[in-house]
Amino acid sequence: MRNLALSLALVIGLASSVLAEDAKPFSDAKEIDLVSLLPTPPANNSPQMQAELAEILTIQVTRTPEMATRAVADADEDVWRFADVIDNPKFTKENLPKFAAFFDRVVATEGAVVDPAKDFWKRPRPHLYSDLVKPIVPLSKSGAYPSGHTTVGTLMGIVLSNMVPEKRTELMARAWEYGHNRIVGGIHYASDVEAGRIAGTVIAETIRTHDDYKAEFEAAKEELRSVLGLSHV
Template sequence: MKAWNVARFFLSLLCLVAAGAACATEDHFLSADQLELGSLLPPPPAEESRQTREELAELLALQAVRTPAMEEAARADAAENVFRFADVLGPQFTASQLPLLDSLFKAVAEDEYQLLAAIKSQWRRPRPFVVEPRLHPCIAEPSSNAYPSRHNSFAMLAAVILSDMVPEKRQALFERAAAYGHNRLVAGVHYRSDTETGRMVGLLIADHLRRDPAFQKAFAGARAELRAVLALPPL
């Protein structure tokens, strides 16, 4: 009898795991076969190209004027987290107050991560501090390839989604996204072309999501939640 109960317990556990996996799959909105970035984006500049040399010179110049305050901001923005936009949306813009928005952005960020991981592996552009030993990043050195910048992609994607939720803050949200992305240059971990193409990726993903019914359903709930927390009227 005890053996039967144990078997039933493990069977129930397996069912729960399977159900959780199914839910996790449903929480995703975009896959690599739906958005073929390799055919939409320009390749990175060659390592020996004039453009790469100029971009390395820019990073060295930024490093020369980098202040402790700039380094602190770059370290804070190393987190790929939508709640870095609290600078614009206020102290109430937190995961604990916005569970629907938090869940939406976790799913979006995971989709974006998978897309960028695939294209980074395809192009394999070394990080600038690997090419130029005089560069000393002020954050932990990323182990992934450089091109395109995932942080810039996420920042632009988040700015588009959040500005669709709170159009009253559109300009400030995009300015914050630009600062978030620029901090990857300040940190010394990305070339400018990485950041520019990363922003293009964010816009491409946002365009796809705006046309996705599953995303729009989740978006509507998160938007209503956010506007209520910010004491803004419904849209």
């Protein structure tokens, strides 16, 4: 019976993953061209590059176990990482199907916009630039600039703040921590994170003008506030 339960859990998990990957982005790099919007990343061996590498190496030897745990957990790219701020046991995918489907599209938008910029700049990840860097989060060989995790964290923070304005300050602080944890994890430089925050903000402001976004946002917001027992705003 236990094996059957585990098998069902795996099937459900895989199905959810497929649905998230198949989600249609609200925008793409044709509409939001980060290559023309963001500054060029620091050149290899430049003083800024060396300073950013030094920051990563310093954090590597000074981060606490709690910081490391948070950084590893924030490697997940989903809105449920904001559960600690929402602080409500009903804030789950099972309770919020419309909200979950909407944020699948939000997350998919990040990749559609950011990946071409990463491919254009091809900035080496810290651990590929220096053997001294020992990341504690899953490795990636994609371009480091801009940080996709930071982009989506900022994007999710802004969108979620517009749904729950009562917690805007806390949600945006969490979004900023989410991005900073890419430095703590040893997988990104500070300028990658800064560019990701700009990218996430630009994406949020662009897609909010789309009719399909507006409709799905309102439905997701209504569902979220109803499930959480919040008044309509």
